[in-house]
Amino acid sequence: MASTINPPAGAGTLMSGSHILLECLVREGVDLIFGYPGGVTLPFYDAMYDHQIQHVLVRHEQNAAFAAQGYSRATGKVGVCCATSGPGAMNLVTGLVDAMMDSIPVVAITGQVTSKLIGTDAFQEADTFGITRPATKHNFMVKHVSELPRIIHEAFYIATTGRPGPVLVDIPKDIFQGSTQYQPVDSIHLPGYKLYTEGHTGQIRRAAQMIWEAERPMVYAGGGIIHSHAHNELRELVELADLPCVNTLMGLGALPGNHRNFISMPGMHGSYAANMGMYNTDLIIALGVRFDDRVTGRLNAFAPHAKVIHVDIDPSEISKIRNAELPIVGDAKKVLTKLNKVMRELEPEMRAQKSSARAEWWNTIRGWMEQHPLKPEFSVDEIKPQHLMAEIDSISGGEAIVTTDVGQHQMWAAQLIRYNHPRLWINSGGLGTMGFGLPSAIGAQFACPDKLVFSICGDGGFQMSIPEFATIANHKLPVKIIVMNNGYLGMVRQWQELFYNNRLSEVTLDSFPEAHLLAGAYGFKGKTISKPEKLRPALLEAVNEPGPYFLNVRVTPFENVYPMVPAGGAINEMVLGQPQPVAVAS
Amino acid sequence: MLQTLSLLVENKPGALMRVVGVLAARNYNVESLTVARTLDDTLSRMTIVVDVEHKVRAQVVKQLNKLVNVLQAADLTEERSVAREMVLLRVRAEMSNRTAILKEAEIFQARVVDSSVEGFAIECTGDPEKLDEFIDLMRSYGEIEVTRSGLVAVTLEPKKLRLATPVPMGAAEEEEQERVLSK
Known part of the structure; x- marks a missing residue:
């Protein structure tokens, strides 16, 4: 977000929709827009001509959405992209769905044909609002220029809070052109937008107990840690109870790749140790993950001996795929901060209880890591x-x-x-x-x-x-x-x-x-x-x-990725390389 | 199994589309859906009956609650609630069986809303099973045309409506800023 919230332009100033939009973007701390102009966004691009916000002209609208995502993924700030009506907006769709799947905060501004022409199959008209409904966390169509400030700030609020995601604002040409007395928004009121961030104190205490009591615990941390800036708290948890930790594809970097407790990535192309660990664990500590099919493989063979603690900010992720014995709905950073505190409180009485089982678990994991490490292959003739x-x-x-x-x-x-x-x-x-x-x-x-x-x-x-x-x-x-x-x-x-x-x-x-x-x-x-x-x-x-x-x-043309859990396979039955010996857990 | 849901929804553009869209995208079969304004005309009440496996029921409610325009989604299936449906039915009646049809209608506490040489238009309210029976019965008298309203339901358990309170502009950004700084 912006280092400071910019003071709004004077209330009551007569401004065009385009200028109001820019003003709202400035208030949200936007310094960069990835976009591509077109017929109905002409008034907006005219206002941008001598404005402080930088516009990066991509060469295809889809890439505006991807570039906005790259900006957001690298910083945690909102990525903003912009496209014209019809084909421009349609080209954004893949990028929006992509952002939706990976929970990336993106705000997309699209132009729409003039209000009077909506529904007439006008030139470059498409039902952007309808088509992007399932492609976004939420979307808006602006019906009157006076609504514009409220909608823009709501869009940024929805994109960044809770489980982040893409939000699209569809703006007809006459809204860009129309003008009104600008009234800066001072609060956001979305009565139906429910945020659950704190985490239930009692559940957190029970989680701490379960973690200390487990003999073969495994932290399964994902993109939620990164979205929530909870990597330090994750590291603290992992270190204070010496827990093995896998990071999902979306969570790589949540625990440093060179950390001694890091057991690489689980799943279809995860490491032998990560998958065997997930298979044999007795407690999965799932943090900001969604038990994706590429991680679990065949569900009834996934972590069959484990209880599950599932921390997620989105209640619908809890027990969606795998039943959670202990659900905690909340923001990873807030929950982990509290969890670490309780973990420390319980440490004196509980740490010693399972220490020998824990040591044995670590030995087993280290054994798997040495047995089949993820190691590069080299050849003298070809680049592998x-x-x-x-x-x-x-x-x-x-x-x-x-x-x-x-x-x-x-x-x-x-x-x-x-x-x-x-x-x-x-x-x-x-x-x-x-x-x-x-x-x-x-x-x-x-x-x-x-x-x-x-x-x-x-x-x-x-x-x-x-x-x-x-x-x-x-x-x-x-x-x-x-x-x-x-x-x-x-x-x-x-x-x-x-x-x-x-x-x-x-x-x-x-x-x-x-x-x-x-x-x-x-x-x-x-x-x-x-x-x-x-x-x-x-x-x-x-x-x-x-x-x-x-x-x-x-590179070598016929190299394949291993280990591999075939689609629908069990995670402990990895194909480890060509030809295909099958490793099965005892 | 059938699951009855009651939704309180803001009357915002696309609100109905969002609800129906989520149900379709998540592969939940919609049996019936009714929607109308509430006392507060900025809000609508929807009663939705979906046909889903038992273990998916909680997920349906969570997915609907995630929609920004949905103030509340509640599962009435196992709650104390009253559910009714209305059917409007036209039956072709011969002179010989008109009296019999009226008798049957009376048993079901149905009302005749139109009567002509061809037959009757009848309105009947009740739970869906009762209406099924009524429709079956009327069919035995001749050709019928049926329009059903879909279920409307009201919970008998007082529910607290939890709404998000206004957030000062910039609060989210400031919190985010703190996170980034505390890295």
């Missing part, structure tokens, strides 16, 4: 994709921002690159959207100009975002665009190999553009490499380049 991730990890040292799309590269980047802080790992988790990585890197780089930002894409997703090369070149953003190029839609191919008799249907991606020519066409440097000894020098060259750099890395 895991090698690429290991080199990026070594250059990053747990400190760089990494954005990805979805697929094999995403899984390897999650497995093999460490994230020592929250908000470094930016990927499309829930929706799994190709083309997310590059535009979200733009948003992240604008938000954190001094940070090293890697945008890692597959050769498939990358080609969905090539237009944004122009935005990157335009602003000389020093994003390091790394394409893990195996010539295939790798993850789809992996499934066709394993589950469809190796009938590779429509997964070959030929005719990839020449890297130096493509980047050169936009005025920055690019290179293709395919030899392992060239990898590190090329990555260092990219990082040392003051501007953008496009590195196309030709």
Whole structure:
């Protein structure tokens, strides 16, 4: 949010809708909008012409929503995107659903045709309000210019509070043009918008008891920790009771990747230790997670011996998938602060009780970690994709921002690159959207100009975002665009190999553009490499380049991601590698 | 199983669409839905009957409560409540069975709202099972046309309506700011 809440413009000043909108955005601390103009947003863009808020012109509206997400994911602030009516608004939809799935606060401003024309199938008219209803946490259509300040502030309030999410405000052209006496909003009243943040004190006390009493506890922490800035409290909890902790795909960085209690990621492509830990635990301490199917695998085989403590700010997540023996509805930071306090109070009488069982549990987990670690693979002739991730990890040292799309590269980047802080790992988790990585890197780089930002894409997703090369070149953003190029839609191919008799249907991606020519066409440097000894020098060259750099890395074409829990499989029955030995828990 | 829900909803643009949309998107089968203004004309009361598995019932209520425009969503299925439905029915009647139809209507405390040479229009109120029986019975007299209202229900247990109070502008931002600083 803004460092200070800006004082509102004078009450009662006659202002146009466009200027009122800008004024409200300033009050919300917005300094940057990602957008694309069009017919009905002309009055708004005219007002923006000499306004302090910076507008970044993307090359496709979908990428405005992704860039706004990148900005938000890197900072925790609201990302703002803007599009015109009809096609512009429709192009935002994927980005909004993506934000919805990963609970990212985004406010989208869309233009709409003039009020009088709504419903007449006017030029560039679409029912944005209806179409984005399920794509957003809430949406608004402005019916009168006097409502505009209230609606804009409500939109930001809803986007940021409770479980964050995207909010869209649809504004007809005549609302932008109309004017009214501006009345600054001084309070927000949404009687039906229920927030549960504190957490039930009695439940928190019971949770502390259960944690001390457990013999094989496992902390399962996710994106909620990051949204709630609760990483310090998580770390405190994990350290004070010496708890093993897995972070979900959305939660990577919640506990530092180099922390000794960190057992990597669970799930379909999680580590052996994380999945065996989740299978064998007797107490799951679920913090800001939603028991996604990619984590649980077959539900009746997921943590069959465990009781569940589930902390979430959204009551509908509690017992949605897995019944929680102890639900706590509340904000992770607030709940963990209280929980840690009670944990300390109970420590003198309870710590010793289970110490030998706990020590044995840790030994078992360490054993799993040593047995099948997540380790990069190397070859002398070819660049293994895991090698690429290991080199990026070594250059990053747990400190760089990494954005990805979805697929094999995403899984390897999650497995093999460490994230020592929250908000470094930016990927499309829930929706799994190709083309997310590059535009979200733009948003992240604008938000954190001094940070090293890697945008890692597959050769498939990358080609969905090539237009944004122009935005990157335009602003000389020093994003390091790394394409893990195996010539295939790798993850789809992996499934066709394993589950469809190796009938590779429509997964070959030929005719990839020449890297130096493509980047050169936009005025920055690019290179293709395919030899392992060239990898590190090329990555260092990219990082040392003051501007953008496009590195196309030709990797082993037929590498697959392991471990793998086949869809519908039990998490303790991972396929650990090719050929496929099956590990089964005793 | 059938679950009866009672919702208090703000009369805001798209409020009905949001409720129906959530039910459809979450794959809950809607059996009936009624909506009308309350004493406070900024609010509407909806009675919704959905057909869902027992274990999903709590989830349905939570999902509806999440909507910003829903002030309250309550599950009346196992609560003390009264539920009624109305049916408007047209039956073709021969001269020979007109008296019999009227007798049957009387048994069900139904009212004749129109009478013509072709037959009767009849209004009947009751719980849905009673209406099913009434409709079955009328069908035995000849061709019928039926319009049912869907269930309306009222709880007999006083419920506290918990509403969010106004929040001063900037409060959320300040709290957020504190979090970021306390990193």
